[in-house]
Amino acid sequence: MTIEQTPPPAGTAPAADETQKDCCATLQAELDTANAELAKLREDMLRERADLENQRRRVARDIDVARKFANERVLGDLLPVIDSLEAGLAQAGDDAGPLREGMELTLRQLLKVAADHGLAVVDPKGQPFNPEHHQAMSMVPGGETPDNHVVQVYQKGWLLNERLLRPALVVVAQSS
Template identity: 80%
Template structure:
């Protein structure tokens, strides 16, 4: 056989194989195209979800910052009438001390009401047993007549609880020893 005779069947076989290859590759190409389209859609969805998550993170951070910034808004708004009362009392006081004292007492009651409405309550432990969780002993003295040992005999400064959590301990003198 000559080269031409051998090449002809090889070319026919290659052509036939090419057609077979095209026939078997068409479904694979379609699957590949579908997979690439799905991948592109999933990438787009992922980017959209990532952007939504970032926007939500920024929104939460902004809300937290505003909450910190304006956390005392209600309390300070409640204190404005107390400030107004003090200013009015000082303006009207003049030289007489009695109206000034009455105005200060009224303003103190108003201030204590605002504090109580916001969860603040005083610790005034005079005559009560010493409680190291709420009291800070500044000194100790021997118990006097009518005073029990390990009880508070004098309060230098009241303590305060905020929603039942210690804000400031009471500074006290305790009866100790015999």
């Protein structure tokens, strides 16, 4: 923004004209300085607003992750209970007694509650070995099982909201 200068009235001294020019130049310099400061303050304000928005998003994401995995310890502590119920049912065989029915019902309820909280089983029998979800306990000759595939599962693995909670303990087929 510039200040327009009007010609001096007739009969004024040249010194007054110089003083007016100096005054206009000083005002123009102050205006330019103020505009530059205003532009810097605007830029700083926009940067601060963006930083606050990024921080708000980060906090919201952290809260979401905390909610998803808040039950991790409790659900991890329940895994041996599930293992014990499954082992008890396997030992009971096919006897259709009230105790077996009660154990099956209890196991189904426990698995439903676990699934409702994001827990998923990793039972990889017959699948390719995945070191991110499986822990190989041993290797055996494959026979009819393809190389590097799971032959036997000692203990099921578990995922909590797609994050590994416990790896599956497996036996892997190797080439003969």
